[in-house]
Amino acid sequence: MATDSWALAVDEQEAAVKSVSGFRLGDSTWGVIKTSTTAEKTDEEEKEDRAAQSLLNKLIRSNLVDNTNQVEVLQRDPNSPLYSVKSFEELRLKPQLLQGVYAMGFNRPSKIQENALSEILVHVCPQNLIAQSQSGTGKTAAFVLAMLSRVEPADRYPQCLCLSPTYELALQTGKVIEQMGKFHPELKLAYAVRGNKLERGQKINEQIVIGTPGTVLDWCSKLRFIDPKRIKVFVLDEADVMIATQGHQDQSIRIQRMLPRNCQMLLFSATFEDSVWKFAQKVVPDPNIIKLKREEETLDTIKQYYVLCNNRDEKFQALCNLYGAITIAQAMIFCHTRKTASWLAAELSKEGHQVALLSGEMMVEQRAAVIERFREGKEKVLVTTNVCARGIDVEQVSVVINFDLPVDKDGNPDNETYLHRIGRTGRFGKRGLAVNMVDSKHSMNILNRIQEHFNKKIERLDTDDLDEIEKIAN
DNA sequence: AAAAAAT
Numbered sequence: 271m272a273t274d275s276w277a278l279a280v281d282e283q284e285a286a287v288k289s290v291s292g293f294r295l296g297d298s299t300w301g302v303i304k305t306s307t308t309a310e311k312t313d314e315e316e317k318e319d320r321a322a323q324s325l326l327n328k329l330i331r332s333n334l335v336d337n338t339n340q341v342e343v344l345q346r347d348p349n350s351p352l353y354s355v356k357s358f359e360e361l362r363l364k365p366q367l368l369q370g371v372y373a374m375g376f377n378r379p380s381k382i383q384e385n386a387l388s389e390i391l392v393h394v395c396p397q398n399l400i401a402q403s404q405s406g407t408g409k410t411a412a413f414v415l416a417m418l419s420r421v422e423p424a425d426r427y428p429q430c431l432c433l434s435p436t437y438e439l440a441l442q443t444g445k446v447i448e449q450m451g452k453f454h455p456e457l458k459l460a461y462a463v464r465g466n467k468l469e470r471g472q473k474i475n476e477q478i479v480i481g482t483p484g485t486v487l488d489w490c491s492k493l494r495f496i497d498p499k500r501i502k503v504f505v506l507d508e509a510d511v512m513i514a515t516q517g518h519q520d521q522s523i524r525i526q527r528m529l530p531r532n533c534q535m536l537l538f539s540a541t542f543e544d545s546v547w548k549f550a551q552k553v554v555p556d557p558n559i560i561k562l563k564r565e566e567e568t569l570d571t572i573k574q575y576y577v578l579c580n581n582r583d584e585k586f587q588a589l590c591n592l593y594g595a596i597t598i599a600q601a602m603i604f605c606h607t608r609k610t611a612s613w614l615a616a617e618l619s620k621e622g623h624q625v626a627l628l629s630g631e632m633m634v635e636q637r638a639a640v641i642e643r644f645r646e647g648k649e650k651v652l653v654t655t656n657v658c659a660r661g662i663d664v665e666q667v668s669v670v671i672n673f674d675l676p677v678d679k680d681g682n683p684d685n686e687t688y689l690h691r692i693g694r695t696g697r698f699g700k701r702g703l704a705v706n707m708v709d710s711k712h713s714m715n716i717l718n719r720i721q722e723h724f725n726k727k728i729e730r731l732d733t734d735d736l737d738e739i740e741k742i743a744n
Numbered sequence: 745a746a747a748a749a750a751t
Contacts, residue, residue, distance in 0.1 A: 436747065467750070484749035493750075511747090518748060607745060630747055656746050679745060 343385055344559040346397060353388035355379060361391055366453040367418050371411075374449055380408035382562055383415070389558045390416045396502075396534035398554045400509070402542050403562035405693035406663075409538045413505045414446050416536060420503050421477045423456045428496050430478045431529075432505040433512055433522060437463050437482055437634055438641045439661040443507060444480045451478075462486045465634035468495055483512070483521035490528055498528035508660050509537035510546045510686065513553055516679060526553070540693065541686040569689075569724055572696040575731035576706040576717055585673060585707040586617060588733040592671070592705065593623055596651065599668040600644070602694050603653045606674035614673060615653040625651040628658060660690045670695045672706045675716050683719045705731065 343354075355361055357378055358371050379387060382403040389399055390412075403409055417430035432447075434440040440463050451457045460474050462481025468474075474495045479486070489495040504526065511517040526535070535554050542550060551557060577592075579585045589603070605611040608629040615627035626649035628640045643649045645664055652658070656676070676687035696702025706728065708714050721728045 464749075482748060484747090484751090488749060488751090516745095521748070659746090677745080 340562070341381055341385055342559075342561040343389070344561075345389070346556045346558050350393075353392045354384050355388050355392075356384065361387055361415075361419070363415070363419055364454075367415070367450070369453040370418075370450040371415070373452070374411075376408075376411065380411075382407050382409055382560065383412045385560050386412045387415060389560065390534075390536065391419055396420070396532075398535045398557040399560065400537045400542075400550050400554060400557045401560040402539060403560070405540045405690070407562060409540075410443055410446050410507070411450070413507070413536050413538055414443070414450050417447070417478055417503050417505065418451050418454075418457075420534070421457065423454055423477060425477065426475045427500055428460070428474050428476060428479045429501060430503040430505070431486065431496075431498075431501045431525075432478070432480045432507060433483055433486060433518075433525070434480065435482070435508045435511050435518060435660060436630075436657050437637060438628075438658065439507065440480050440482055441638065441641070442661065442663060447478060447480060462489050462496075463634070468493075483518045483525065487521050487525055490525060498525070499530050501529050501533050503534045503536065504529055505536045505538070507538055509539045509550065510542045511539070511660065513537075513549060514543075514546050523553070541689055543686055569692075569726045571700065572692050572702040572704050574692070574704045574706070574726065574728040576708050576728050577731050577733050578714070579707060579709045581709055585709050586614070588707065589614075589618075589671065589673065590621055590623075591733040593618075593651075596669040596671065596703075596705075599650075600647065600664060600666040601651045601669040601671060602658060602667055602691075603651065603671045603673050604659065604676070604691055605653065605655055606677070608655055610674060611653050611655050618651075618653070623651070624649070625653050628652055628654045630655065630657050656687060656691075658694070659687050662694060664694070667695050667702075668700070669703045669705065672704070675706060675708070675713055675720070677716060683716045683723070685720060685723045688720050689724075 358368055358376070363371070382401060386399060386401050386409075389397065401409065401412070413432070417432065421429050432443065434443055440461065444459060444461055447459050451459070457478070458476040460476035460479045460481075462479050462485045464482065464485060466485070470493075472495060474489070479489075479496060481489070486496075490498045506512045506522065512522045513519050535557075537550055537554060537557075577585070577588045579588055603614065603625075605614055608631045611629050612627055612631075615625050618625045626640050626644055628637060628644075632640075640649070640652075641662075644652050647666060653673075659676070670692050672688075672691065676684040676691060678684045692702070692704040695704065706717055708717055717728065
């Protein structure tokens with residue numbers, strides 16, 4: 271298959287696309303599963319309950335998602351058969367890996383896993399892949415399985431490398447890798463993240479490395495902890511931000527250039543803005559492409575509001591009025607800068623509200639502790655920056671507040687970040703709530719443009735009207 | 745503007 275003819279096919283994507291339509295469930299809604307809340311539970315029992323609920327919701331999610339999404343698969347070789355596995359057995363995963371999959375509560379592949387894993391694993395020669403599918407559809411499990419099934423545990427050097435945009439996401443993904451791979455006793459994972467210091471001249475024995483761009487680059491080049499030439503699988507999670515000019519492009523591309531020519535590249539994200547999508551196809555040679563094209567689905571399960579204010583102090587007052595309603599479950603409050611985030615957290619504390627703060631200016635040890643407390647539900651409200659906009663999966667989050675609307679460096683609306691932020695809620699097809707704080711004509715204009723972009727109504731909310739708040743909190 | 749490094 272010549273590269274040139276593929277380049278043509280990309281331009282004529284519509285024509286070449288093979289479409290697999292899923293069927294839609296009726297209007298039957300899935301009930302939220304609640305664990306019984308008998309009194310006097312120990313911390314341990316509490317933890318187990320959470321784990322059980324998370325597992326159940328995963329099952330619901332995979333079924334729900336499976337039936338409501340449309341998948342587009344575009345193969346590098348249009349003549350090759352279109353595989354779509356319906357069970358994990360068909361993938362002929364190693365038994366230890368299959369054991370890990372089932373132990374995590376996955377009974378059958380979600381739509382993205384069905385298609386992505388077929389493309390990644392079934393072909394004799396490893397092929398590159400660019401995959402887009404909305405938050406909470408099982409992307410992480412898909413690329414984790416891809417790495418785990420290609421790794422050779424007997425070889426004691428890094429063979430799979432995965433990049434995450436933030437420290438917290440690297441930790442989260444690392445946990446998934448550890449869980450899925452736990453029945454392979456000789457398999458080890460290394461975290462190439464800030465604060466993980468190794469001795470000079472040391473070599474990494476772990477077969478899989480998860481990390482953030484700066485540290486991974488150091489480990490591969492200057493510090494020589496990793497031999498990049500022996501990497502077989504290279505994964506970019508949140509791939510659009512990893513290769514975008516405003517994102518981690520420099521470091522990601524420098525790492526990519528050190529990899530061997532035959533290294534398999536897998537790019538995953540919920541969003542690919544047009545120019546980034548084109549760039550991705552330049553960066554990744556001869557990719558297979560998978561798109562789960564139902565962006566609206568995310569927005570259908572999330573009710574969006576805005577609150578009209580005149581300045582920052584009014585936003586703060588409005589937020590205080592909302593506080594009781596948002597703490598029914600867990601909430602995330604996004605600010606544009608670290609400074610605003612720490613100011614807001616301090617002010618809320620002064621008002622007697624318990625909040626946690628997470629931003630990139632904090633020490634990594636502190637960051638790890640805060641995200642852990644939030645995951646455990648010990649913190650109900652997290653005030654943060656875009657550091658938590660993507661990928662962070664905390665199930666009990668049902669409210670997202672944009673204290674500041676997401677804008678890029680030119681002050682234009684950042685639609686991708688908006689979708690990622692509000693995608694922290696409404697996970698597993700659960701209902702979620704997003705509240706946007708508007709404090710000027712300018713920010714109202716930004717909000718209107720976001721509303722137009724997604725073609726989804728964002729309703730006004732009056733935070734002085736207690737009945738209104740009651741209504742949204744229901 | 746935030747994130748990302750043993751700079």
